[in-house]
Amino acid sequence: MTTASKIALVTGGNKGIGLAIVTGLAAKGFTVLMGTRDPAQTADELAGDVRPVQLDVTSQHQVDALAQHVETEFGRLDVLVNNAGVHPLLFRPLDHIPRPTEEIVEDYRNVYEVNVFAVVRMMNAFLPLLDKAEAPRVVNVTSMRGSLGEPGAWAGQPSMVYSSSKTALNALTAHYAREFAGTKLKINGAAPGHVATDFNQHRGTRTPEEGAAVAIRLATVDDDGPSGEVYQDDTRLAW
Structure with missing residues (x-):
């Protein structure tokens, strides 16, 4: 069994916000398992102890295999960052964000499978x-x-599929945190803001590093830090 200071696993860690989270945690001395569907296509030069691992979060077989690998190799996991996510815009033209009445059941299946299930x-x-x-x-x-309550959250024309999947994810965060209240485990949500990624053909206004900062902070929060909350930067969101 390998000895390491702390072990982190980041899903969807090979690009965008996920890669920035991987890089930031590695800079803090973590051994970081970079979850990616294709480890062969990851960047060759990454500072710190970053280890690409095969992970399609929609595959129970791959998730179970990775859990077994982590148990055998390290015996524990210190940080799990559930970063992998999709947006209906990945399956539709960016210039047409569908109205709620235009979104179909298949859109929900595609998005909820990754963002929630x-x-x-x-x-x-x-x-x-x-x-x-x-x-x-x-x-x-x-x-x-x-x-559902943060001013400005629904500015413009948001996708009902994507927005509701993140509402469901926030609910999961609250329920898990409630179950583990009073224990050593802390579970929080990190909202990165409008980051330039594949989601929006890099039209976002923030860099991946700016978006990743809140996730890195919550991954390393002290024992007296929050649990069951959602933050964007240093602001707790009213969701």
Whole structure:
């Protein structure tokens, strides 16, 4: 069994916000498992101890295999960042954001499978390994679009599919945190803001590093830090 200071797993870690989270945690001395569907296509030069691992979060077989690998190699998991996510715009032209009445059941299946169901799959598989860590942390990468009460959350024409998937993710965060209240495990949501990524053909106004900062902070929060909350930068969102 390999000895390491702290072990982090980041889903969807090979590009965009995920890669910035991987890089930031590695800079803090973590051994970071970069979850990606194709480890062969990851960047060759990454500073720190970054290890690409095969992970399609929609595959129960791959999730279980990775959990077994982490248990054998490290015996625990200190940080899980559920970053992998999709948006209907990945399947539609960017210049036409569909109105709620234009979105179809198949859109929900595609998006919820990654943004919601996969988080449950990851939690079920890795909670036993998180329980073996001294100060385990879970960060679910969400969005202000998932808020039902934050002013400005629904500015413009948001996708009902994407927004509701993040609302559901926020609910999962709250329920998991409630179950583990009073324990060493802290579970929070990180909203990165309007980051330039593949989601929006890089039309966002923030860099991946700016968006990743809140997730990195919550992944390394002290024992007296929050749990069951959602933050964008240093602001707690009213969701």
